[in-house]
Amino acid sequence: MYVSHIKVRNWRNFPRIDADLRERQFVVGPNASGKSNLMDVFRFLRDIAKIEGGGLQKAVADRGGMTKIRNLAARRDPDIAIEVRFSDPADGHETWRYELGLKQQARGNRHTLITLERVIRDEAVILERPNEDDREDIVRLTQTYLEQITANRDFRDIARFFQAITYHHLVPSLLRHTDLIGGQTLEGDPYGQDFLDRIAREHDRTRKARLSRIEEVLKLAVPRLEQLEFVRDRETGRPHLQALYAHWRPRAGIQREDQFSDGTLRLIGMLWALLEGDSLLLLEEPELCLHSGIVNRLAVLILRMQRNAGRQVLISTHSAALLSDPGIEREEVLLLKPVHEGSDAEMAEDVRDALLLLERDIAPDRAPSERTLDISPDQLSLFK
Ligand SMILES: Nc1ncnc2c1ncn2[C@@H]1O[C@H](COP(=O)(O)OP(=O)(O)O)[C@@H](O)[C@H]1O
Numbered sequence: 428m429y430v431s432h433i434k435v436r437n438w439r440n441f442p443r444i445d446a447d448l449r450e451r452q453f454v455v456g457p458n459a460s461g462k463s464n465l466m467d468v469f470r471f472l473r474d475i476a477k478i479e480g481g482g483l484q485k486a487v488a489d490r491g492g493m494t495k496i497r498n499l500a501a502r503r504d505p506d507i508a509i510e511v512r513f514s515d516p517a518d519g520h521e522t523w524r525y526e527l528g529l530k531q532q533a534r535g536n537r538h539t540l541i542t543l544e545r546v547i548r549d550e551a552v553i554l555e556r557p558n559e560d561d562r563e564d565i566v567r568l569t570q571t572y573l574e575q576i577t578a579n580r581d582f583r584d585i586a587r588f589f590q591a592i593t594y595h596h597l598v599p600s601l602l603r604h605t606d607l608i609g610g611q612t613l614e615g616d617p618y619g620q621d622f623l624d625r626i627a628r629e630h631d632r633t634r635k636a637r638l639s640r641i642e643e644v645l646k647l648a649v650p651r652l653e654q655l656e657f658v659r660d661r662e663t664g665r666p667h668l669q670a671l672y673a674h675w676r677p678r679a680g681i682q683r684e685d686q687f688s689d690g691t692l693r694l695i696g697m698l699w700a701l702l703e704g705d706s707l708l709l710l711e712e713p714e715l716c717l718h719s720g721i722v723n724r725l726a727v728l729i730l731r732m733q734r735n736a737g738r739q740v741l742i743s744t745h746s747a748a749l750l751s752d753p754g755i756e757r758e759e760v761l762l763l764k765p766v767h768e769g770s771d772a773e774m775a776e777d778v779r780d781a782l783l784l785l786e787r788d789i790a791p792d793r794a795p796s797e798r799t800l801d802i803s804p805d806q807l808s809l810f811k
């Protein structure tokens with residue numbers, strides 16, 4: 428199943444969103460138009476549904492309370508509403524719908540209260556709150572059924588889907604210096620600090636299969652790359668990635684991940700994430716650190732990986748080069764346009780709309796390098 432529609436009201440800088448989503452969906456907008464805020468709707472649902480340390484009150488508190496997540500301009504109708512529809516990728520018919528309405532308790536401890544929680548399966552309503560129990564005991568409205576194992580039994584598919592949503596925004600220097608920095612890794616490892624260990628923990632066969640898929644795709648972007656493999660340091664036992672690429676001196680072309688460029692690391696991390704699960708993947712600005720010649724092909728690389736893994740991916744981007752791929756359909760592009768008191772989200776009439784929207788946003792001093800898109804293949808190298 429995949430998320431085929433999202434509807435929200437009063438979420439952060441969006442007075443409303445009402446948009447179809449595809450299995451590969453680009454979310455395009457200038458700086459501060461709400462790309463990360465849109466992704467946060469899904470992270471919020473994940474945080475409610477997750478088994479350890481989840482729940483509505485915590486998900487709200489972690490974001491600084493209702494006043495931070497509710498649209499600042501919301502006055503007369505201040506409730507937050509979120510609706511997610513799921514469809515079957517094979518035939519597109521809608522399978523599930525989950526709706527959640529929230530408000531802040533007017534007095535007392537200012538808890539977040541549920542004004543609506545509804546689950547629809549194949550057009551039949553299987554949960555509708557507030558219900559009798561809630562009316563008897565109002566405190567129940569501080570918890571969703573989604574977060575309660577005993578209560579979400581009839582819609583476990585939705586709970587599992589939300590739990591497995593992942594957010595990916597690998598920060599190369601955190602990965603490289605993870606041993607030195609030490610410290611905490613956030614849940615789900617969004618910044619890739621734990622990336623090598625995650626690879627190491629994978630079953631041998633799965634790891635091999637995934638790395639060989641990644642290697643195949645990397646070769647499309649890096650002409651001289653011949654092999655990507657997982658190794659362990661002989662002395663310390665620490666896991667590493669090693670790339671072998673053609674070099675005029677034999678064995679000279681071996682590099683470990685600490686020598687990869689930022690772009691290579693981000694690309695490998697992104698491809699791995701696409702293979703790592705079957706729920707929604709949130710990819711935050713995958714173009715960062717990548718050469719524009721590779722950014723041009725990123726849309727295709729993602730598509731190739733997706734065909735294999737079947738994972739839905741929401742890609743926030745700020746890059747005209749990424750959208751320059753002629754294979755991108757207009758339904759795959761959601762435009763975030765700043766309007767009075769927030770942003771509007773709408774499907775692109777034409778992918779060129781997205782390019783225009785971004786063009787207006789490119790600072791003049793950055794424009795020339797952003798536009799040097801035509802380079803020959805052998806200039807393309809992910810390695811510095
Ligand atoms: N509750 C809110 N009401 C209105 N605007 C908000 C709210 N929360 C955040 N914002 C605004 O959203 C914008 C940031 O959006 P963000 O998703 O980070 O943008 P992007 O990822 O596209 O750069 C900021 O301008 C911020 O002030």
Ligand SMILES: [Mg+2]
Nearest residue numbers: 459462463464
């Ligand atoms: Mg952002």
